[in-house]
Amino acid sequence: MGGAGLSAREELVLSAIIDLFIKTGEPVASQAVARIFGEREGMSSATIRNVMASLGEAGLLEQHHSSAGRTPTAAAFRAYVERFTEPGAAEGGVRVRVVRFGEAGATPEPEWREQIDENYSGVRSATEFLERTSHVLSLLSSGLGVALAGNPVRQILEHVHFSRLAAGRVLAVVVTSGGAVQDRVLSLDRDPSVMELETAARYLNENFRGWLVESIRAEIARRMDAERAAYHELLLSVEELCSKGALAAASPVPEVFVEGMANLIGTEQDRTRLKEMLSALETKQRLVELLGAYVDSREREVRVVVGLDEASPAMQDLVLIAAPARLGAESAGTVALIAPTRIQYQQMIQAVRYVAGLPERIIS
Numbered sequence: 001m002g003g004a005g006l007s008a009r010e011e012l013v014l015s016a017i018i019d020l021f022i023k024t025g026e027p028v029a030s031q032a033v034a035r036i037f038g039e040r041e042g043m044s045s046a047t048i049r050n051v052m053a054s055l056g057e058a059g060l061l062e063q064h065h066s067s068a069g070r071t072p073t074a075a076a077f078r079a080y081v082e083r084f085t086e087p088g089a090a091e092g093g094v095r096v097r098v099v100r101f102g103e104a105g106a107t108p109e110p111e112w113r114e115q116i117d118e119n120y121s122g123v124r125s126a127t128e129f130l131e132r133t134s135h136v137l138s139l140l141s142s143g144l145g146v147a148l149a150g151n152p153v154r155q156i157l158e159h160v161h162f163s164r165l166a167a168g169r170v171l172a173v174v175v176t177s178g179g180a181v182q183d184r185v186l187s188l189d190r191d192p193s194v195m196e197l198e199t200a201a202r203y204l205n206e207n208f209r210g211w212l213v214e215s216i217r218a219e220i221a222r223r224m225d226a227e228r229a230a231y232h233e234l235l236l237s238v239e240e241l242c243s244k245g246a247l248a249a250a251s252p253v254p255e256v257f258v259e260g261m262a263n264l265i266g267t268e269q270d271r272t273r274l275k276e277m278l279s280a281l282e283t284k285q286r287l288v289e290l291l292g293a294y295v296d297s298r299e300r301e302v303r304v305v306v307g308l309d310e311a312s313p314a315m316q317d318l319v320l321i322a323a324p325a326r327l328g329a330e331s332a333g334t335v336a337l338i339a340p341t342r343i344q345y346q347q348m349i350q351a352v353r354y355v356a357g358l359p360e361r362i363i364s
Contacts (some may be wrong), residue, residue, distance in 0.1 A: 006058075008078070009043070009047075009051060010051055010054065010055060011169070011362070012037070012308065013033060013042075013043075013048060013051045013052065013055065014055055014076060014080070015080065015083075016033050016037070016078060016082045017033060017052070017061065017070065017072060017076075018038050018072050018077065019038075019341055020032055020033070021071060021342060022190040022342050022344065024068070024344070025043065027063070027064070027068045027069030027071050027340060028069045028070055028071070029069035029070075030045055030048045030049045030052055030069075030273065031045065032069070033048050033052070034048050040188065044106035047123070048189040049339055050243075052070055052163070055070075055076075055245070056070060056122070059073060059075050060072065060075055060076040060079065061073065061076065062271055070127055072341075074307030074309075074316060074317065074341060075307075077306045077307075077319070077341045077345075078307070079231040080308045080345070081211060081306060081345055083336075091249075092183075103188055111356075112140075112350070112351060113348065115123055115140075116136060116140075116351065116354060116355060117135045118361055119132060119135070119139075119361075120132055120136070120358060123362055123363070124151070124361065124362075124363065125363065126150075126332045126363060127149070127255070127323075127328060128331050129147075129332065129333075129358065129362070129363060130148075130149060130255065130257050130332075131147070132255065133145065133258050133325075133335050133355055134146060134257040134258055134259040134261050134286065135356065136145045136335040137260075137336070137351070137352070137355065138259040138260030138261075138263060138337070139341060140337070140348070140351050141260075141263075141321075141337040141339045141348055141351075142260075142263045142339065143263050143337050143338055143339025143342075143343065144258065144259070144260045144261060144263065144336075144337065144338040144339065144340065145258070145259045145260050145320075145336075145337055146256065146257070146258050146287055146291070146332055146335075146336040146337065147256070147257040147334070147335050147336070148255070148256050148257075148287070148288060148291050148333050148334040148336075149255035149256070149333045150297060150324075150330065150331030150332050150333040150334070153212075155176040155177065155212070155213050156176055156177035156210060156211065156212055156213050156214065157174070157175075157176060157177075157204070157208050157210070157212075157213050158176055158177055158209065159171065159174075159175040159205055159209070160173065160174050160175070160201055160205060161173045161201055162198070162200060162201050162241065163197070164192070164193075164194050166321065167186060167191045168188045168189070168190065168191045169185060169186070169187055169188070170185070170186045170188060170192070170197065171183060171185055171186075171243065171357065172184050172185075172186055172241065174213075176213065180333055184186055186241065188241070192241075195338050196240075200240060200241055204316075213300045215346065216242065217242050220242060223272070226284070253283065256288060256345070257289065263339075275296060290308075291322055291334050291336055294320065294322060295322045295323065295324055295333040295334050295336070297324040297325065297334065298324075299324060300324070300326065300351055301324075302322070302323040302352055302353050303319050303320070303321070303322050304320070304322040304345070304349060305319065305321075305322075305324065306319045306321065306341060307341070308320060308338075315338075317340060317341055318338055318339065318340060318341065319339055319341050319343065319345075320336060320337075320338050321336065321337050321339075321345075321348050321349055321352045321356075322334060322335065322336030322337075323335055323336070323352050323353055323356035323358065325355070325356045325357075325358070325359050326356075326357075326359065326360065327360060327363055328360065332359040332363070335352060335355050335356050336352070337352060
């Protein structure tokens, strides 16, 4: 923990306090630390109290009541994690620690590995892997397990149908590859006839079946410029139907699997912050943004972010441990856990790193 500018004695005391706090979840008193060190290295009870006072002034320990013991701050946990990680870039004001794949200690202890492997029995696809991962990491960490698909499903048009509901209102039914059916009611500026709607649907089906949905509108705009004289009225109807959202429902959205929200609620103090925390994590889009900010799918490393208050003040006492999962040259997604700062860091980093490497072993 030398990176925090601490003396050797301060490092010893802070490590002991954090280890005790992780084990018990209770504020740590100087007497408890003294029992660990005894009188060795000049670490008397009075010396330990002085060191703890110094660590408190440095912002590494806090004391909620004058008669209570001390608890580590997020800054203390950051310093603690530095013992087995290497510095990474600071992003958004939050310290990020990096653990490279392939280093010593990359595999969990045998009992951990056995438990993890059992949970992935029968998994054969990337989607099954991600679904199982949110459950596995939730169980291991007693926190929130998160798995984000690497590449959103790029939907391909199979068939489209328009039905006139009322003046200026049209029902668009879009079928994409894989049999997904999406429908949307469109409010148009004009009132196309049934014949116009049938012609527009036939034009889309004949010309764009097999196209990526996201590419169709751009091609229609290009054709309007190139063929305006010959197909002006037809393309005008098609363009308006698409611009009003006929194909918007098929836009690719990353799949996110989440499990273990209840694990983040432990004490009465936690419950008082529950509403804010749930608000910070309630939308999957927020989780997508959070993982996207800290995890580069092109790299093979574990990111450890201690203190997520930059994402939301309600998340100041949470830690993110995440890694990209690869399947050959392709991204299989991102695996992560979000847990209270009082976790077994080395074990959880090893577990996330091990899980991130599983797709190449278990998926055909």
